[in-house]
Amino acid sequence: MLNQLKVSFFTIIFALLSFFIFTKIFGPIPFSVNSINTNKQNLFTVSGTAEVTAVPDTAMISLGVNKTGPTVDGVKQDVNKIINQISEDLKRQGVDEKDIKTTNFSVNPDYDYTIGKQTPRGYSVSANIEVKLKSIDKANKAIDIATKDGATQVGGVQFVVNEDTQRKLENQARKEAIQKAKDKASDIAQAAGIHLGRIVDVQENGGDTNPRPYYGLAVDQKQAQPEEPTKLNPGENKVMSTVSLSYETY
Numbered sequence: 001m002l003n004q005l006k007v008s009f010f011t012i013i014f015a016l017l018s019f020f021i022f023t024k025i026f027g028p029i030p031f032s033v034n035s036i037n038t039n040k041q042n043l044f045t046v047s048g049t050a051e052v053t054a055v056p057d058t059a060m061i062s063l064g065v066n067k068t069g070p071t072v073d074g075v076k077q078d079v080n081k082i083i084n085q086i087s088e089d090l091k092r093q094g095v096d097e098k099d100i101k102t103t104n105f106s107v108n109p110d111y112d113y114t115i116g117k118q119t120p121r122g123y124s125v126s127a128n129i130e131v132k133l134k135s136i137d138k139a140n141k142a143i144d145i146a147t148k149d150g151a152t153q154v155g156g157v158q159f160v161v162n163e164d165t166q167r168k169l170e171n172q173a174r175k176e177a178i179q180k181a182k183d184k185a186s187d188i189a190q191a192a193g194i195h196l197g198r199i200v201d202v203q204e205n206g207g208d209t210n211p212r213p214y215y216g217l218a219v220d221q222k223q224a225q226p227e228e229p230t231k232l233n234p235g236e237n238k239v240m241s242t243v244s245l246s247y248e249t250y
Contacts, residue, residue, distance in 0.1 A: 059138075068122055
């Protein structure tokens with residue numbers, strides 16, 4: 001036993017001396033370590049779309065007056081008189097002054113080209129106001145008032161919901177879209193035999209609304225029938241949201 005221990009000891013000493021002499025003569029033994037960076041790329045992405053509806057409670061209406069005449073001052077006076085009358089009558093119906101906004105006022109010369117040359121024959125003046133009405137019934141009455149007072153154009157009618165309601169609808173559509181995306185992801189993962197990890201990315205496309213527009217209407221004062229009240233149909237507005245979720249898989 002003692003002889004075996006002596007042999008093992010001298011063997012270790014010999015190996016160490018040999019390694020020391022080798023490194024002195026030939027230098028350190030080179031070796032390398034490979035560094036591997038891994039990035040998880042196997043993401044699973046799925047989307048969900050939700051749509052909610054609401055009955056509009058606010059109308060946006062554009063009212064216009066267009067007049068022509070021989071003098072610019074006279075035509076401007078006629079147009080201003082009608083616009084001011086419309087504004088005052090709308091205020092009497094409970095429309096706030098801040099909800100009546102001038103969007104256009106223009107003056108242009110009129111020319112006659114029928115005799116082969118440009119001959120001035122007067123001036124054309126146009127004015128437009130945009131009215132925000134927080135009741136559809138007020139919108140119907142506003143059009144009747146405006147046309148009775150002398151408006152020659154009614155256009156750009158849009159039905160919308162107020163800002164608070166709009167925000168609530170967008171949040172509701174977003175939550176429903178996320179839930180639909182999660183349900184779809186779970187169903188697909190179960191069918192495909194994959195395991196879903198955490199959600200690492202969320203993208204939203206949407207929050208869109210589709211207010212129903214009514215296009216411009218020219219009013220013929222000679223044919224207007226004020227005894228037949230205006231009846232607008234606001235229908236429903238839609239708010240849509242599409243959400244994409246990206247999951248890690250394992």
